[in-house]
Amino acid sequence: MFLPLGLRSPATLLGGPPNVSYQVLARKYRPRGFDGVVGQDHVTTPLRNAIRTGRIPHAVLLTGPRGTGKTTLARIFACCLNAEKGPTDAPDPEDPICLAIQAGSSTDVQEIDAASRTSVDDVREIIESIRYAAAPGKHRIFIIDEVHMLSAAAFNALLKTLEEPPPQSLFLFCTTNPEKIPFTVVSRCQRYDLRRIATREVADNLAEIAAAEGLQISETSLLAVARAGDGSMRDSLTLLDQLIAFGGEKVDDARVAEVLDLIDRQVLIGILTACIDEDPGAALRACHTAWESGVDAKRLGGELLGILRDLVVLRLAPEAGLVEGADAEVAALRELAGRTEEARLRRMFRALLREQEDLAWAPDPFAVLEVALIRLATLPKGDQVEQLLARIEALEKKLRGGDSGGSVGGGGAGQAKQARRADPPKPTRAEAQPSQQASTAEPPPPSEDGPAAPPNGAPLDAVFDRLRAFAQEANRGLFAALEGGRLLERSEEQLRILVPSGIAARRLQGRASELATICERFFGAPIRVQLQSAEDDTGPSPNGPEEPEATSEGKRQRQEALNHPAVNDALEILGAEILEIKPTGTAGPPDAG
Template sequence: MAYQALYRVYRPQSFQEVVGQVHITRTIQNALLEERMSHAYLFSGPRGTGKTSLAKIIAKAINCETAPTREPCNTCPTCIAITEGTSPDVFEIDAASNNGVDEIREIRDKVKYPPSQARFKVYIIDEVHMLSTGAFNALLKTLEEPPAHAIFILATTEPHKIPATIISRCQRFDVKRHEVGQLQTRMAYILNDQDYDYDPEALKLIARAADGGMRDALSLLDQALAFSDGRLTEDAVLEVTGAVTDDALLDMAYGLQQKQLDQILSTLETMLREGKDLKRFIEDLVFVHRDALLLKASPQAVDLLERARPTETFRQFVEATSTDELFQVIEELNDCQQQMRLSNHPKVLVELTFIRIAEQGRTMTEQMKQLQEQVRELSRELSEVKKTGVPAAEATAEKPKVAKRTQIRVPKERIRQLLQRAERQHLNAIRDSWEDIMGNIRTQDGPIFALFYESEAVLCASDTLLVQFKDGMTWHYEQVSSNGRTRDVIEQALFEVTGIRREIMAVLETDWVELKNEFILRKQAERSDHNEEEVVEEDPLVSKAVERFGDVVEIEEV
């Protein structure tokens, strides 16, 4: 017999063999025993987590000759036929290649006929989100009034693409990603069953690379076994997955911490020549800094480390790196990951990111030195004042100027243009939906919700929303103004709640008051030029401004 891939050989054939989905298997088993099976199920979750396997096990269990039962026997003719894919009453349909109305109409026409051998007809529709709108409409009628002998099991990786009318007629189960430990245990069982020698750390590397997918883990294991020579080693897995060794990652982290740009770029070039996966490398580097941050916050949280090993060298790196530096590197690498998805030159992006991290570190060091020098100078001047009795006012006059509160340039001209075209009805709609917008942001990203929660919507047009932060919240303002991911999350939340795509702009309170007063004075000047004798309250220009801008307009006598 031809060789079969491990994920096919060790595909679960009973609920007991399904890994990590107890919330689904226990519910289905209880329903099987009580004969309370639904006519339609929807399994949603990442690829390779067992959705189709669960569907086939259900098809066997409900048609097993020993039913009602918690587990299919896998020995009766019906179970064997379903396992081998030869049962005339179990239909597995790939919606990606059979997504038209005609295919679904054929199912609808044939589903009314009773099964020929089994107790129930079972239709398993994989990647159901690929069906066309017409196909969904054709399927809807069948799901609404199904025959008693038919069960539909839908599987998808993108449930948000399925119409709500379909979802509401199914029992929905969300299939979870597998944990690293679960994947390791399953692979260890398979290797022991195959009588194959292995290093435990090699299995851990494969489990991390699989990103929660059992099928991906077993496929990588198959590939690594083919590459290995009698024993599955850590080096073999690193070669197959394109990952980087822990030592190399830690060396790179040290290079970023010490701003050794020459060493960083040279190491990066070496890894690329060795065929390492750049995307995986950046991801691993993020997790190394995440682990360092975690260990710095809680030295006992060794079990929570994802990528780094709690060696003495790693602990020294944690002690030598500040929390701010770790936050900065993680943020820069996350932004780099986002941009790499859309770039044709990921290597250039990574190099620019490393250069930016190093340069920012040098800039911060220089600023610290300047501040320290200023403190020393002020201390000397204070000592001189105490000795000579120079008035405090004179000493104060000689103090160095205070640095600007933020390095982000305020887009004053754009805000002036927005003042001209903003409308009160848009601002009112945003304020009415503010709680829903905040709830959407909180669901997507808790930290972004925390920083944006302090903002206030002050001006809105059909395509732009301006929010204000108090003067002390410069960091919040800078994040909303300059961080691409932060802006994307907020703008997506605005779109999902209001149905209108708007660009987000931010301003500090002092700048907003200045621009608002400037706008009001200009409008009052225009009013005076047109009609000096009219009362301010009756001025149609001011009335129109009040109607359009609401709280923005403040009327003052001059």
């Protein structure tokens, strides 16, 4: 071959002939038997049993996320049925028929891409060819990938053949969107839903492949690749191929973080360590380290929430195996979780979650994140809260004249309880209402170690959180009704609570007596509660004046309905609201009003 002067051949430009026989890892290590399929035992087991018992369905629908093994399982199932020694659930990978099926050259197994062949004419070709007997295999098999892409006319043309196929014929459908397939087609198939593969299972499989390829990569990097693959084995293998192309056969953690655009987990752990150690300066410095590397504030907040979740899980269930990560990293997280109490970790998670919702709309998201980290680092510990509550309780007793001696600041929670038992306080207004205390709607009294109201100067969010925690122990129905609310105002005589909707306000109005009782127990004295709806900035007040009814009888009937337990349960479960009240035992419509 002669080339013009100054030009070189492509092989010379590329440094030699290209390696045309190279296969990417996702194809090279594609399973050729049921034993090689990772994380889908709930699908491989019934398919194997169907082959062993001879109960082979004429149509199978395989659904699931991308890269989880749908087409791979369809090919393996076809190999099991058409192998020379088949049907068998463990075919020989070197069987010529199996090799032809895996290569896509078998005349008995046709693999069709429905994304490019969607018309009714394409389906008619299948219907025409299905009548011919299989040779040399035993079954005529059609694998239709992305079957949801077929047109409505194509599905209709396929229905009759799918319902009564010729003997020894089989349809294997694969799709990522089963909801787009007509129900008449789904009902004629055995459906198997493949799941996202667990991160640890993906990482273990990647480790075996890396060892076979002679690749040096750490467990931390393999887990990072598995997380980035998001449950897809194919995506994870593609990323591993990309890392090999980028860094050769030795891949370090820094290179993995650079290629996958990951946030350094040690930086994240350092931020939360500073928050737990009550060092806001260190938390902000670590946060700026992440910011200087180009990390988005919202993404950084989301990653911190994920690690806070791991800390809560490790604090409550350290041996449950619910935290994925390298052994050294999990051990470090377990040690970090042990530095503080579980309640504080939950408060940190809740506080960061609230700030995370504001990051998307903030003009300066990073400033919002910085303030959130300062708040996390300055959250009080549980023992500090208990000591403060004990001092407040002792001070209240002394002001009421119930404690004639002792120092306000020197006593702990135990001393305050002993003083309460030694010098009982004067009866309160709650004790002067025995009929209300004897009511069946009143929740059981909490234990002496239950939550108590923070002082008047405490943040409103903290007061409302403790009020809901108090309600959770005493009245779970009321705890659920307060979900999503906020405390807007607190004084000695009144609370003003914002609820997310008018329905929630009416639901709480139906529990007015319960809410009043809970608040009285929580704050230690009767207090008026005013509800305000976020929809219209108005809401009913359980203890305050209500909108007048047309008649006193209608008002009484409405109040009875709102207080009825069955009505309250229906409102809570269905998220409904009362539109009209009809008296029972009367004929005809109720009076107007």
